[in-house]
Amino acid sequence: MKPAKTYDQLVQENEALLIQLEEATDTIHAIRTGQVDALVVHGKDGHELYSLKTADQTYRVFIETMNEGAVTLNEEGLILYCNSKFASMVGMPLSKVIALPFDSFIPADCKPLFTSLFSEGWTADRKIELSILSDKGLVPCQLSATTLELDGGISMSVIITDLTLQKETQKLLKTNNERLEEMNTALEISNHDLQQFASVASHDLQEPLRKIQMFSELLKDKHIDDLPADSVRYLEKIIDSSNRMRTMIIDILSYSRLSTHSDTFVLTDLNELVTEVLKDFELRIQEKKARVMIAKLPTVEVNQGQIRQVFQNLISNALKFSKSSQPPVIEIKSSQFSGQDGHSDEQFCSITITDNGIGFDEQYVDKIFSLFQRLNTKDVYEGSGIGLAVTKRIIDKHNGQIKAHSREGIGSTFIISLPLRQNKPA
Known part of the structure; x- marks a missing residue:
């Protein structure tokens, strides 16, 4: 012992x-x-x-450095060689993986797919997606099979790509797309309801407002001599306020209708359109002794009614916000240019509308295109504060841009950029 x-x-x-x-x-x-x-x-x-033969050594070095799983199979489907990545994917020691049949890592429902790959992969490269078994469950993978001629003879090389992250990303993307579609649908319904409400509310509000205006005017016309001075002043405030309310209701109605009208674009000579707009302002231009100078304007593909409203709003503002000490001077001119930085074949026109009015502080330039934004008191300058918001929305619908520059006491310039032709889907 x-x-x-x-x-x-x-x-x-x-x-x-x-x-x-x-x-x-x-x-x-x-x-x-x-x-x-x-x-x-x-x-x-x-x-x-x-x-160790050279070909085998080179192959081992190559697949060992891969970030994907790799195995070499013989004609019986046994694993002759595998890299560390594949052993890690299936959760087994590398020494235990060697000599196992590869289909032992294939779940039953995926075996027909792998059998087809293994059968056809000896004559042509093949790729399939299936799951493999690991110690933590199923791993979604892509298998890419090709044949190799090594020193030991013909073998099949199979590259195994883990698709877990890709599948999770696709699932998340699909979920987000479904949520986005639901949100878009809900938003469309909400916008439609809001447009309907604005339209109905604006229409229904006009009737009682007309009665307030009508009875106020009757009271003023028939009983003004019987009323105390304070009552007359109050009555005039009622009439002024109801007139402003009517203007605001009409503007809200116009703004809401921008979303419901179809975008019908036609080639339009802006010279003719602006001339028609100026005829509508003929009396105001005479009263203000205004001077309007128009350079040659281009022919542009636009929605005529909407672009007419743009020029009406901008010319109206130029007349409204003029100085009391001098007649308004309004200049309208245009130029043409190619797309951004000249790298696009798309042609644009730039239209500038300049006035010598009261102007405004440029720190408020981002606010003037918002709904109900006013930079001046309503007691001095009438209006609802919607006109420029409508203008910007119309220009946006025409795939254009509008900018403003101004100096207090000097005047304002509005610059509109529009594509000469609208790129409509075929």
Whole structure:
């Protein structure tokens, strides 16, 4: 009977085994990564030389550095070689994966797909998507099969790409798209309801307002001599307020209708359109002794009614916000240019409308195109504060832009950029 080993002996033996294990691990790693191409092994017949063939070594180096799983199969479907990535994907030690049939990692419902890939992959490159089994469940993957001629003969190389992140992203994208569609549908319904409400409310409000105006005017015409001075003043305020209310209702109605009208674009000579607009302002122009100068304007594809409203709003503002000390001077001119920075074939026109009115502080330039924004008191300058919001919305619907520049006491310039032709879908 052998004497029992002492504790120190056991410790020494354990350390020796650890050293041998580390050497073996280093050797295996060196073989896998191509750091060695031959081994000297001590056997019963003495030292023997085992060489690693060049093609196999190059292949091992290549697939070991891949970020995707890779296996080499023989004609029976057994795994001759695999990289560390594939072992990690299936959650097994690399040494346990070698020599296993690859279809042992294929779930039952995916086996027909893999059988087809394995059968056809010997004659042509093939790709399929299926799931593989791992220690944590199913992993969605893409398998790409091709044949390789290595020193050991013809083998099938299969690259396994983990599609987990891609599938999760696709699922998230699909969910977000469905939510976006639902939100768009809800928004369309809400916009339609809002437009209907604005239209109905504006229409229904006009009837009682007309009665307020009518009876106020009757009271003023027939009984003004019988009313005290304070009552006359109050009555005039009622009439002025009801007139402003009527203007605001009409403007709201116009703004809401911009979303319901179809975008019918026709080639329009802006010279003729502006001339017609100026005829509507003929009396105001005479009263103000205004001077309007118009350079030659282009022919543009627009919605005539909407663009007419744009010029009506801007010319009306130029007349309204004029100085009391001098007649208004309004200048309208245009130029043409290609798309942004001249890199596009699309042609645009730039129309500027300049006046010598009271102007405004440019720090408010972003506000003037918002609904109900007023920079001047309503007691001095009439209006609802909707006109420029309507103007901007019309220009947006024409795929254009509108900007403003101004200086207090000097005047304002509005610059409109419009495409000469609207690119309508075929």
